[in-house]
Amino acid sequence: MGVIDAADEVLDSVASELPDEPLLAVALVAALVALAIGGWLLLGYLRRTPGERFARLVGGPEALAVLMHPNPDPDAMSCALAVQTIAESRETDTTLYYPGQIRHHENRAFETVLDMDFERIEEAETIEETDVVLVDHNEPRGFRGSESIGPLAVVDHHPGDGTGREFTDVRTDNGACATIFSEYFDEMGWEPVHPDEMATQESLDEAIQPDTSTALI
Numbered sequence: 608m609g610v611i612d613a614a615d616e617v618l619d620s621v622a623s624e625l626p627d628e629p630l631l632a633v634a635l636v637a638a639l640v641a642l643a644i645g646g647w648l649l650l651g652y653l654r655r656t657p658g659e660r661f662a663r664l665v666g667g668p669e670a671l672a673v674l675m676h677p678n679p680d681p682d683a684m685s686c687a688l689a690v691q692t693i694a695e696s697r698e699t700d701t702t703l704y705y706p707g708q709i710r711h712h713e714n715r716a717f718e719t720v721l722d723m724d725f726e727r728i729e730e731a732e733t734i735e736e737t738d739v740v741l742v743d744h745n746e747p748r749g750f751r752g753s754e755s756i757g758p759l760a761v762v763d764h765h766p767g768d769g770t771g772r773e774f775t776d777v778r779t780d781n782g783a784c785a786t787i788f789s790e791y792f793d794e795m796g797w798e799p800v801h802p803d804e805m806a807t808q809e810s811l812d813e814a815i816q817p818d819t820s821t822a823l824i
């Protein structure tokens with residue numbers, strides 16, 4: 608409604624005053640229709656929440672890399688898990704990478720208890736995927752060739768100038784990057800699944816699994 612109705616009205620009024628030249632008339636109508644469709648698409652795009660735009664983006668490529676900052680902490684790890692959850696619900700294979708080490712006891716426990724599968728990298732070549740999403744930092748660092756990575760998307764809460772090619776959501780007033788991803792899930796209408804309901808859940812797409820919600824909290 609709205610744009611379409613308005614375009615209809617315009618088309619009607621134009622039709623009554625169409626020039627006698629048939630080609631010109633056709634061109635005029637075609638231009639108006641193109642304008643109406645363009646406006647409608649633009650409105651749809653603007654109305655989409657950041658979470659929905661992010662989900663569409665990471666659902667695009669066949670394979671996706673998620674990059675955490677060096678020596679990742681629970682915030683970085685939970686965000687990487689959140690990206691994986693969203694991307695894999697859209698059939699995008701996802702690999703989670705980190706430079707440095709996961710050494711602190713609490714960080715190791717986080718990785719073990721939540722049964723996460725992270726790839727440690729020392730150089731950029733290890734990342735095979737073309738599309739990289741950066742979480743909890745906005746400029747790749749801490750490995751050889753990090754400057755060669757041009758991220759597809761950046762989601763972060765630290766100050767800095769790093770941006771993604773197609774998507775940048777940096778909220779420096781947020782205490783945690785995980786808060787941003789919790790909002791994405793909220794905006795998309797995803798609900799957490801209770802561990803007891805895992806077995807009976809028909810599809811785990813568009814549902815937040817216990818590991819992911821635990822990590823984000």
Ligand SMILES: [Mn+2]
Nearest residue numbers: 682743783784
């Ligand atoms: Mn953080």
